[in-house]
Amino acid sequence: MTGETVIHWFRQDLRLADNPALRAAAAQGKVLPVYILDDVNAGIHKMGGASRWWLHHSLTSLNASLDNKLVVLAGDPRELLPQLVQQVGAKAVHWNRAYEPWRISRDSAIKASLTAAGITVDSSNGSLLWEPWEVLKNDGTPYRVFTPFYRRGCLTAPPPRQPLPAPDPLVLSTHPDLARGDTAIAGLGLLPDHGWGDSLSDIWAVGEAGARAQLSGFLDHGLAGYKAGRNFPARRNVSRLSAYLHWGEISPNMVWYAAQQHLQNGACPDQDGDHFLSELGWREFSHSLLYHFPDLPRKNLQPRFDHFAWRDDPQLLAKWQKGMTGYPIVDAAMRELWQTGYMHNRSRMIVGSFLVKNLRLHWHHGEAWFWDCLVDADLANNSASWQWIAGCGADAAPYFRIFNPITQGEKFDPDGAYIRRYVPEVAGLPDAYLCSPWTAPAEVLAGANLRLGETYPRPIIDAKQSREAALAAFAALKTVE
DNA sequence: CCTGGAGTTGTCCTA
DNA sequence: TTAGGACAACTCCAG
Numbered sequence: 117m118t119g120e121t122v123i124h125w126f127r128q129d130l131r132l133a134d135n136p137a138l139r140a141a142a143a144q145g146k147v148l149p150v151y152i153l154d155d156v157n158a159g160i161h162k163m164g165g166a167s168r169w170w171l172h173h174s175l176t177s178l179n180a181s182l183d184n185k186l187v188v189l190a191g192d193p194r195e196l197l198p199q200l201v202q203q204v205g206a207k208a209v210h211w212n213r214a215y216e217p218w219r220i221s222r223d224s225a226i227k228a229s230l231t232a233a234g235i236t237v238d239s240s241n242g243s244l245l246w247e248p249w250e251v252l253k254n255d256g257t258p259y260r261v262f263t264p265f266y267r268r269g270c271l272t273a274p275p276p277r278q279p280l281p282a283p284d285p286l287v288l289s290t291h292p293d294l295a296r297g298d299t300a301i302a303g304l305g306l307l308p309d310h311g312w313g314d315s316l317s318d319i320w321a322v323g324e325a326g327a328r329a330q331l332s333g334f335l336d337h338g339l340a341g342y343k344a345g346r347n348f349p350a351r352r353n354v355s356r357l358s359a360y361l362h363w364g365e366i367s368p369n370m371v372w373y374a375a376q377q378h379l380q381n382g383a384c385p386d387q388d389g390d391h392f393l394s395e396l397g398w399r400e401f402s403h404s405l406l407y408h409f410p411d412l413p414r415k416n417l418q419p420r421f422d423h424f425a426w427r428d429d430p431q432l433l434a435k436w437q438k439g440m441t442g443y444p445i446v447d448a449a450m451r452e453l454w455q456t457g458y459m460h461n462r463s464r465m466i467v468g469s470f471l472v473k474n475l476r477l478h479w480h481h482g483e484a485w486f487w488d489c490l491v492d493a494d495l496a497n498n499s500a501s502w503q504w505i506a507g508c509g510a511d512a513a514p515y516f517r518i519f520n521p522i523t524q525g526e527k528f529d530p531d532g533a534y535i536r537r538y539v540p541e542v543a544g545l546p547d548a549y550l551c552s553p554w555t556a557p558a559e560v561l562a563g564a565n566l567r568l569g570e571t572y573p574r575p576i577i578d579a580k581q582s583r584e585a586a587l588a589a590f591a592a593l594k595t596v597e
Numbered sequence: 598c599c600t601g602g603a604g605t606t607g608t609c610c611t612a
Numbered sequence: 613t614t615a616g617g618a619c620a621a622c623t624c625c626a627g
Contacts, residue, residue, distance in 0.1 A: 259623090263604055265624095347606075352614090513607085515620075516608080517609085519607065522608095599627105602624105602625095611616090612615090
């Protein structure tokens with residue numbers, strides 16, 4: 117090892133373990149670890165509120181494992197990074213690749229200018245199992261259907277890289293006159309001014325150690341029975357790793373091989389393990405779609421949907437956002453999002469279908485609300501999933517697949533545990549009326565201390581009629597062009 | 598080259 | 613009560 121200073125630019129890889137770029141940096145010299153909050157280049161997808169809350173705690177955790185030496189800046193990395201290189205006399209900059217279109221163009225520009233200035237730039241794959249440009253059909257074009265993408269494109273490709281240990285030794289640069297550590301993190305102003313966020317700290321152990329604890333807890337207690345159990349929002353059968361993966365507090369490689377090992381040990385049924393692995397495949401698929409179709413966050417992948425008869429109704433949108441639709445399973449889900457920064461996968465499908473098909477409001481509204489509220493807000497996953505549920509995406513849900521907001525609740529929250537947790541107004545109803553309070557006889561409502569229209573809303577839309585209207589709107593698309 | 602089968606997550610109607 | 617089919621169109625791939 118030389119005494120040279122090299123920069124590791126942390127982005128969506130807020131961990132020490134299995135961090136290929138950080139390892140490369142540590143092998144080369146004294147490492148100056150840097151994070152830059154970039155609100156300049158992200159366009160309309162500047163980080164949302166929940167993301168900022170998570171980032172604050174994630175940086176705090178990372179900084180602690182870096183001996184309070186994390187350099188923290190805010191601004192345009194196109195300017196800040198070259199300045200920093202010059203200031204500390206760095207010979208090289210290392211980072212792990214990010215795949216959002218705006219980051220790709222920003223990073224390419226930075227790489228070109230640093231390289232031109234004689235600085236070595238080294239980028240690695242730290243956040244995907246397979247590079248999007250490596251998983252292609254035989255004709256060289258990207259897949260648009262998940263199953264062949266995963267089974268043929270991914271599973272017959274060379275296996276993902278095995279996880280790497282944290283760099284050892286990791287010698288940090290102590291260059292003075294830099295904004296570092298907890299003080300610098302606080303200076304970013306990532307936490308909300310009041311209240312909201314405090315309760316999230318009770319739910320999430322943000323950071324690398326929390327990510328590992330979440331993974332091992334899931335493998336030990338959630339993976340067996342995953343395939344069926346993952347459909348029930350009240351059950352603890354989902355991994356809840358999405359945020360940790362998004363921020364790179366754990367790598368997909370660590371998750372992939374840990375789950376593989378469980379499978380090989382016979383610690384869970386094959387179908388549960390395989391199904392969980394395929395969910396990591398869906399994450400890969402979303403990233404591949406975003407890489408090959410950079411307009412994915414706003415533009416319908418199927419152009420015929422450009423003619424769809426969306427409605428415009430800010431009041432209905434507000435009621436959906438607040439969890440005041442009058443459909444308890446929808447409202448429970450929307451309140452879970454607001455209260456925890458997370459929503460169960462089944463719930464995401466239910467509220468998505470309700471927004472775009474029953475309320476017939478544009479999926480952009482759902483995408484934007486999730487972007488602001490989710491601690492796992494991820495441009496690839498969020499965009500691809502909203503297009504999927506709206507029916508306009510790749511391998512999308514067929515247009516006639518419209519979730520019934522009553523039967524979905526009855527089927528996937530049969531004992532009402534989820535609804536009662538998040539919609540206490542209806543908690544006193546017997547199970548038979550829990551998903552459709554308006555069908556309860558007056559004496560049952562009275563017994564549950566529920567006054568419809570006062571203590572809890574009546575349905576803001578008729579599920580059956582709005583379903584018919586959605587089908588008609590989709591049918592109208594076929595006559596266009 | 599053509600052809601047939603299959604494809605994350607649903608609902609409703611009919612027999 | 614329950615099981616099966618209809619609801620589109622397209623992508624992908626194996627034969």
